[in-house]
Amino acid sequence: MLGQSQELVPPRKRVDSATVFKRFTKSIKDNGGDQTAYRESIVAETKELFDCDVDELYSQTGGKRGRRDTLPQPAQEAYMVNESISANELERLKGSIGGELQEEVNEQIKSVVQEQSKQTRKWLPW
Amino acid sequence: MIMKLPEIKRRTRKVWDSLNAWKDGVVLQPENFDKDVKSFGDRRYKKTWIQALCRFEAMLSYKSCLDAWALVAISLNFTPDRWDYEYRHQILDEFLMYPDGLELIREGLEQLFSSDFDSQERENVNGFFRLVEEREGRGRGISIPAGRAGAISGTRTAA
Numbered sequence: 001m002l003g004q005s006q007e008l009v010p011p012r013k014r015v016d017s018a019t020v021f022k023r024f025t026k027s028i029k030d031n032g033g034d035q036t037a038y039r040e041s042i043v044a045e046t047k048e049l050f051d052c053d054v055d056e057l058y059s060q061t062g063g064k065r066g067r068r069d070t071l072p073q074p075a076q077e078a079y080m081v082n083e084s085i086s087a088n089e090l091e092r093l094k095g096s097i098g099g100e101l102q103e104e105v106n107e108q109i110k111s112v113v114q115e116q117s118k119q120t121r122k123w124l125p126w
Numbered sequence: 127m128i129m130k131l132p133e134i135k136r137r138t139r140k141v142w143d144s145l146n147a148w149k150d151g152v153v154l155q156p157e158n159f160d161k162d163v164k165s166f167g168d169r170r171y172k173k174t175w176i177q178a179l180c181r182f183e184a185m186l187s188y189k190s191c192l193d194a195w196a197l198v199a200i201s202l203n204f205t206p207d208r209w210d211y212e213y214r215h216q217i218l219d220e221f222l223m224y225p226d227g228l229e230l231i232r233e234g235l236e237q238l239f240s241s242d243f244d245s246q247e248r249e250n251v252n253g254f255f256r257l258v259e260e261r262e263g264r265g266r267g268i269s270i271p272a273g274r275a276g277a278i279s280g281t282r283t284a285a
Binding site: 018021025034035036038039040042043044046047048053054055065066067068079102103110114 | 141144203209
C-alpha cells in the first residue's frame, strides 16, 4: 500500500530561482531571441528592478559575481518573480513575435521583459 | 559569412547603444560613440571597427552576467549560425581582459557541471567547448594574457 501510494506521486521538484531562470531563458529562445536578446533582457530587467547594472548590484550588495545565490534574498526574489511572469508573457506571445531582421525580434523580446519589469517594480518595497 | 564594413559599423553602433542605454532604451550621450570608436584607431579601416565591435560585444556579455552558467551556455556559446562566429576568438580575448573574466568562465563551468544541469544541457554548450578546443590547438589556450592559470580543468574532457 505504502509503495503504491509513492508511485502515484508525480516526479516534480522544488522550484527555485535557477528553475525559473531556465524557463525564462528558454522562453526568450523559443520566441526566436538570440544571445543578444538574452543579454539585453537581463540588462533591462536589472535596470528596471534595481536602478543599476548587474555588476553594480553584485558589488554594492557584496555578492559574488555570476552567482545569483549570493545576492540578498529580496533581490533574488525580485528576479525570480519577474522572470516567472516575464516567461509567462513570452510563452503567451509565442508565434506572434517576429520580424525580418533578428534585431527586430530581439527588440520585441527585450520590450516585453522591460515592460514586465516596470510593472514588477511597482510591487517591490524599494 | 564575412561581414562587410557597413554591417560591422551598424552592429558596432547597435551594441554601443545598448551598452549606453538607460531605462526605456534611452541612449545616454550618443555623441560619445565616435570618440569611443576613434580610441581603437583610424575609423577608415575595417580593423578599427572590428576591434571596437569585439570589445563592446565582450562588454555586453560581461555586463549581463547575472548567472555564470548562462555566460558560457548562451553569451559565449559561439555556434556557426551566429553572426558573431567569425569574431569568436577576438571576443573571447576581449572578455579575458577583464580581471575576473576567466574566473567567471570557471564559475560558469562549475555551475554547468553541477547536478542542476543534465547531459543534454551540457551538450548544448558545444559552441563554447569547440572554441576552447580550437584555442588549445593553436596554442592560444584560455589563460589571461598575464599568464595566470592554464586551461580550465574540465573543458578538455567535456569537449
